[in-house]
Amino acid sequence: MPELxxxxxxxxxxxxxIIACRFPFPCWIPxxxxxxxxxxxxxxxxKHSGGFEAKKLEITPERES
Structure with a gap:
């Protein structure tokens, strides 16, 4: 995944x-x-988060829109 x-x-x-299913990007924060x-x-x-912050991914609960 790091290469991708x-x-x-x-x-x-x-x-x-970027939309991912089954597997999250391990170093990006959704x-x-x-x-x-x-x-x-x-x-x-x-656009909002850069998506490139390196840290361990924690599964976040669903947020309301």
């Missing part, structure tokens, strides 16, 4: 949104998560 994180960081524009178990979905909005 690096590739996306280098190639995507700063306003990109802006939103929904579902649970194998049905969990993580959204990374690079």
């Amino acid at each position: 994180e690096k590739k996306l960081k280098e190639e995507l524009e700063c306003n990109a949104r 802006d939103h998560t929904t579902g649970e178990g194998i049905d969990t979905v993580w959204a990374y909005d690079l």
Whole structure:
């Protein structure tokens, strides 16, 4: 996954949104998560958070919009 994180960081524009299912990006902090178990979905909005902060991922509870 680190190789994919690096590739996306280098190639995507700063306003990109990345949606991941089944597996989160281990070094990125999601802006939103929904579902649970194998049905969990993580959204990374690079415009707001940069998505590139290195820290261990903690599963966040679903936030209301």
